[in-house]
């Protein structure tokens with residue numbers, strides 16, 4: 001499942017985040033790529049190991065981890081640290097698949113889902129579309145600031161060359177409590193149904209209670225917490 005989510009709706013908050021990102025230091029993105037990906041990766045990444053970097057990291061991580069749609073769609077168990085990526089003219093990221101495992105020791109995660117949170121207005125750059133291969137067809141996205149694309153980490157994807165301006169995004173990975181994508185989709189449908197029924201029915205209605213029970217019992221059956 002590939003999903004577009006309006007993750008940060010508030011323009012003030014986005015502007016404040018963009019201002020703070022502009023003050024960070026940057027390094028070549030190839031330093032954090034695997035050997036194969038390094039050959040096709042042409043970007044810069046913010047150095048997050050500084051006081052402002054760490055503050056941004058924890059604020060953005062909390063925002064994404066608490067987002068109800070991300071929670072329902074991804075059933076996150078753990079998030080990777082976030083990357084902030086800057087791609088200028090001539091940069092891009094050729095077709096690749098993300099590493100299956102990221103991080104070391106007890107912070108190592110299995111990457112089930114990848115996401116890109118768009119931060120630059122699309123009219124400020126040309127090219128730079130995120131292209132995701134989905135069973136033979138492709139999804140091509142250039143999101144507005146605050147929009148997030150969530151997609152399977154195992155799919156081949158790329159960032160088309162930037163031919164004008166600068167593209168800034170925040171990128172990260174999620175290990176889901178639900179390893180199987182079909183089960184995850186089923187739970188997402190049920191969570192959406194529950195949200196819609198909550199708007200229509202009294203909270204103690206028999207229908208909602210049955211749905212609560214079904215969701216809880218499927219989680220018990222499937223989740224690796």
Ligand SMILES: O=C(O)CCC(=O)C(=O)O
Nearest residue numbers: 085098116130159169171
């Ligand atoms: O910049 C993006 O939208 C995606 C970056 C990416 O694919 C990666 O860092 O593995």
Ligand SMILES: [Fe+2]
Nearest residue numbers: 096097098157
């Ligand atoms: Fe990637």
